[in-house]
Amino acid sequence: MEIDDIYSELVMEHSQNSPYKKDIKNPTCSVHGHNPNCGDDITLSFVIENGIIKDVSFTGQGCAISQSSTSIMIETLIGKTIKEAQKIIDIFIDLIDRKQVSKEDKKLLKNAQIFKNISNMPARVKCALLAWKTTKNILNEQN
Amino acid sequence: MEKVFKGDFPILKNSKFSYLDSGATSQHPTCVLNDVISYYKKNNANPHRGSYSLSVKATKLYENAREGVKNFINAKSSAEIIFTKNATESLNLIAYSYGLNNLKKGDEIVLSIMEHHSMIVPFQMVAKKTGATLKYIYLNDDFCLDEQEIEKKITKNTKIVGISTVSNVLGTKNDVKKIVKKAHSVGAVVVCDASQSIAHMPLDVQNLDVDFAVFSGHKMFAPLGIGVLFGKQSLLLKMPPFLFGGDMIEYVDEQNTTFAPLPQKFEAGTQNVGGAVGLLSAINYINEIGYKEIQKYxxxxxxxxxxxxxxxxxxxxxxxxxxxxxxxxxSFNIKGIHAHDVSSILDLENVFVRSGNHCAQPLLKHMKVSSTIRASFSIYNTKQDVDNLVFALNEAYKKFKKYIKD
Incomplete structure (x- = not known):
């Protein structure tokens, strides 16, 4: 595996200059995610109205993988209904777990497909999944 | 020409990787592996129990290992050597058996800020349960414990002082002897964590005059799952058992039990004889080379x-x-790049280091860094390993530099 498969321009840009790394006013819910072994630590804030994810932002610190995965997840989920978002998250988790994912489903992930090679770096899988698993939990609570 | 020890370690002998994580766990020389295999092939039985010759043999090997540890760290008596599964269990034994029974509200526990979670978390528990206060000795600008802090923090209220011989993050050697003198002058006992130094520097418990000392076998070329607690006999005698069960008893009635004498009082259940055999073998390996030679190298x-x-x-x-x-x-960082990203690049270059908080979150918070990369060396490493590390760091920097913000 080449280094560039993981640390691509897209990943590095999102990790260093994410447009979603900010505070948003009046979030409807916030959630904290943490990988105790490596210190990745993020807080996600959501504005969810009538079952639609209107806006999301994050703060916190972590490695390039966890920061960019968080940013790209937000980019993918904004504008989606909770149901659509839950489906996308499940597809992403399946992709990282190397489960069979159809072409159509992959398309729904858009830029997030870039993390498919992270399974070649097993030590970093939890960094890529942190935001997604954290969001999955909070969306389940919204139903 | 300097001696190269790599050849003693089968996992490293013809390896393509540079193993720079001995601070987490060490590799094993052939002699240790052979002795452990030989124990299971020829001598395995439950110690202290059977009246048959094989069990007697296993018991003898186990007690020989205890005697070996006693001599290795210069304890007065083998009754002062308790086998545990690792340094963490040893520290929990001290916290539960000594800490909970000897501390009260108003007492103080003083730890250095460079302690591992295995020291901090058990004594946090003691502080919470007894109402004692937990205080820390902080660093000076040169990543060493501040001498004034030592003087200031250890007071007449101090009952326990916890100090490591060497920091697992910074590599700093601590002046344990000096801290012991200060602690004893106020009547406190000293718990010394020698985990990070035991493969590198001699531990002489009488010379240091520590009250308790702990270390793990797996950081000194012995197998996983065997650790040591040294305690002064006068203290261990007064302490209640930590774990209860078979082998630590004298008489058991339906409602009451009397306990075995030291050291069995603290060793409940079937013990790790294979681990103890491997530990003795590792001690012999270290002694054959000699700490002097190890340190020089x-x-x-x-x-x-x-x-x-x-x-x-x-x-x-x-x-x-x-x-x-x-x-x-x-420990180090590429400025502006997270330690995990750097260590992943090093991994692809076959350089194995640890990155993260190294089970020392309070220290990293004190230093105001979220994580570091840590390269830790042992006798089987060579200058080639260091060159590989430097090469891989340059590669990582090349990859990331255009993204680093000023």
């Missing part, structure tokens, strides 16, 4: 690493400038 290697790493302008190295106080652990 490792100091030379660590100095070489320190010089070459501090030459890299993009690195921030967290180590004392005084080489007398440096052990074979170096």
């Amino acid at each position: 490792e100091n030379n290697l660590t100095d070489y690493a320190y010089k070459n790493l501090t030459k890299l302008k993009f690195l921030e190295v967290y180590a004392t400038k005084n080489k007398e106080n440096r052990s074979s652990v170096l």
Whole structure:
């Protein structure tokens, strides 16, 4: 595996200059995610109205993988209904777990497909999944 | 020409990787592996139980190992050597059996800020349950414990002082003897964590005059799952058992039990004889080479690493400038890039280091860094391993530099 498969321009840009790394006013819910072994630590804030994810932002610190995965997840989920978002998250988790994912489903992930090679770096899988698993939990609570 | 020890370690002999994580766990020389296999092939039985010859043999090997540890750390008696599964269990034994029974509200526990979670978390529990206060000795600007802090924090209220011989993050050697003197002058007992130094520097519990000392076998070429607690006999005698069950008893009635004498009082259940055999074998391996030779070799290697790493302008190295106080652990970061991203690149270059908080979150918070990369060396490492590390760091820097914000 080449280094560039993981640390691509897209990943590095999102990790260093994410447009979603900010505070948003009046979030409807916030959630904290943490990988105790490596210190990745993020807080996600959501504005969810009538079952639609209107806006999301994050703060916190972590490695390039966890920061960019968080940013790209937000980019993918904004504008989606909770149901659509839950489906996308499940597809992403399946992709990282190397489960069979159809072409159509992959398309729904858009830029997030870039993390498919992270399974070649097993030590970093939890960094890529942190935001997604954290969001999955909070969306389940919204139903 | 200097002796190369790599050949003694099968996992490293013809390996393509540079193993720089001995601070987490060490590799094993052939002699240790052979002795452990031989124990299971020829001598395995439950110790202290059977009246048959094989069990007697296993018991003898187990007690020989205890005697070996006693001599290795210069304890007065083998009754002062308790086998545990690792340093963490040893520290929990002290916290539960000594800490909970001897501390009360108003008492103070003083730890150095460079302690591992295995020291901090058990004594936090003691503080919470007894109402004692937990205080920390902080660092000076050179990543060493501040001498004034030592004087200030250890007071007449101090009952326990916890100190490591060497920091697992910074590699700083601590002046344990001096801290013991100060602690004893106020009547406190000293718990010494020798985990990070035991493969590198001699531990003489009588010379240091520590009240308790702990270490794990797996950091000193022995198998996983065997650890040591040393305690002064006068203290161990007064302490209640930590774990209860078979082998630690004298008489058991339906409602009451009397306990076995030291050291069995603290060793409940079937013990790890294979681990103890491997530990003795590792002690013999260290003794054959000699700590003097080990230190000469490792100091030379660590100095070489320190010089070459501090030459890299993009690195921030967290180590004392005084080489007398440096052990074979170096922590650093590429400025502006997270340690995990760097260590993943190093991994692809076959350089194995640890990155993260190294089970020392309070220290990293005190240093205001979220994580570091840690390269830790042992006798089987060579200058080639250091060169590989420097090469891989340069590769990582090349990859990331255009993204680094000023």
